[in-house]
Structure formats: C-alpha cells, structure tokens
Amino acid sequence: MAAGTPTPDALVVGGGIVGLSVAWSACRAGVRVTLVDPAPGRGATWAAAGMLAPVTEVHFGEEALVALLLAAADAWPTFAADLEGATGRRVGLRTEGTLVVAADRSDRLAIDQVTLFQRSLGLPVTALTGRDCRTREPALAASVAGGADVPGDHQVDNRLVAEALVAACSDAGVTMVAQRAASLAVDGAGRATGVVLADGTVLGAGTVVLALGTAWQSLGGLPAPLVPPVRPVLGVTLRLRARGTALVPTRTVRGLVHGSVSYLVPRADGTVVVGATVEERGEPVEVTAGAVHGLLRDARTLVPSVDEYTLVDATAGLRPGTPDNGPVVGPVDLPGLVVAGGTYRNGILLAPLVGRGVADLLAGGAVDGPLAAFGPGRFAAGAGTPVPAAGARR
C-alpha cells in the first residue's frame, strides 16, 4: 500500500470466494476495505464445480444446515445480477435444476432413503424411475436405475464468479494487496490491529477479517484457542469438453456410483465439470492419476458419451471442513477480529450470504438470520452445540 494511504476500516485476509464476497459486500456498504491475498480467486474457489445445491448437499444429521443453505440459495440471483451489473461480465447462473441418478439398484435404495429424508424436511424432491431419468436426460446410460428430480439446485460458473469479484472489488475501491499475510498484529491491550505481510510491511485496520480457507496455521500470532476447527478435505475436479455430436446432459447430474458420489455440471460454453474426489488430507494439493481415473470411471458409468469428450483441465483444492459441516462466521474472543470460513462443500453457495453477514457486522450491525447459528463460539470448550453433529457423507 502506498505511504500515506489511510488505515482501512477492514482488512480481509484471504481472497477466496468468501473473502472476495466479504470485501465487495463491505465496500458496497461504505466500509473502506483492503484485501490481502497473493492470488485472489484461486485455491478451492477455482477447483470448485459451482453447484448451488441446498438440497443435494443436505444429508442425514444436517437438519440445522438446511435453513442456512436455502437462505444462501435465495441470495444468489440478486448477487449474480448485481455482480454482472457492476462488472459487465457474465457469471453463468443456470437454473435448469439437478437430476440425481443411481448407477445400480443398491445406489437406488440409498438415493430413495435420502429422497425420503429430504422430503420429510419439506424440500422439493421427486423420486424418478430409470426411464423417467433417461427421458429427461437422453445422455444417461441405459443402466441408470432411478433417481430424483431436484429443481431448486442450480449452478454458477465459479471461475467466472471469482474473476468478476476480483474486478468488482477493484472497481469498487477495495485496495488489493497481492501478498501473503505472515502474522496477525495485536496491540498491548489485546486488540487485533492489522497484519504483518511476508515482506515485513505492517498493515493496520479497524477490524481484521480472516477468511483463510484451510490456511489457518500459516498465519502467525493467532492464539490457538481462536483457530477455528477447520480441516482440509482435498477435492479434484475435471473440466471436459464435448466434441462433435457427443451427447451432453442439459442440467447438473449427480450420481451415486456403487456408493461414490459423482457429478457432471454442464456449462453453457460446452464445458462439463466432473467431480469430485473426497480425500481426508491437505498438502500436497496435487491431482493424482488415481483421482482422474476414478472421476472418469464414475462419470462415464452415468454418461457413456464422456468417453468422447476431451480432457481440458484437472484441478485440486482444499475444502475447509468443520466438525458439523457448517461454516464458522462471526467475531471471536479477541477484539477487532472476525473469522469467515469453514464453508466445506458449500463455499460457492454460501459466499454471498456470508459476505453480506460480515459486511453487516463491519458496518456496525450483527450477523443475523440463519447464519447467526454458525458463530465460532459453538466450538469453544464448554459451549453447547446448537448444530447437530454431522452424519457420514454418502
């Protein structure tokens, strides 16, 4: 930052989709914001598939997440329109819905159970036969054994969103600092006052917002009890492109293939995003041959024409998972410090809502609505746990 630049009201550390959304929302609310990240919009944001899936990402034991994910989905159309209006860029919001499909009869039984659970929560899901599925999506394999129609689960092009948010932040007056924050600065009274960058520069701010994804250990000076319980869960996605007359699904297809989740997310430009591995590990953030093999094997089981697509890209990212699979958003027990993260499998979906919630906080209000149940205090020693522990993922 240039000498003489006034101290910002807020310093957002971390420029994934959550940090970018916080920065843009806060700036639009009149908060003077600096964002620190050496490569904003990359990491898990770049690896994601862009599914906005409040229904198909809800599983047994996660009832408390439902209201939050539905509210997050409601926020997307306005967020996308505002972002497109502000930047003149498209972000690829598609509302064709999602088809859940089973590769075999035992997958069908598992999907039927989840469908019943989702319907018991009042979510819009309709069970389908295999023939129903293929009528809707002729690209599906003849062996598909049934599934469900989920009209409310949509998608955006997460890479277009990330690029648009970087542009929107710059245009709106967010100061972008392309460096790594090395440590948190805390004054003698125990208040967060800014960060020290990797090159030794000290940046001050009224409030520091940590949107660190899975990189919490990379920031020195953060007292251990305040580090959110976030673990990395590596995911690999592929980007394929259909050639010639190869059939392509017209909406997101989420499959269960011999017990493993597989999804194909078709973009308007002919790209199909295939995901995703779920690997309980962090560094190195690399794509293994086994990951590519498994993703292609399952995708072509559901959509045989995948064999004819070209492989364009394979990207790995780290999902920030928490003990209850819910995000961690709000002030922590250190004045001047706010955390925003833990969005796990729903970072793209949750980002606008989290951005607005933290912007409200920075503008002098509070995090309210369904997000208020997902503060960092729920993980503090001795705290009651308002959000039920998560069941196993399918």
Ligand code: GLY
């Ligand atoms: N939300 C999809 C995934 O995390 O793979």
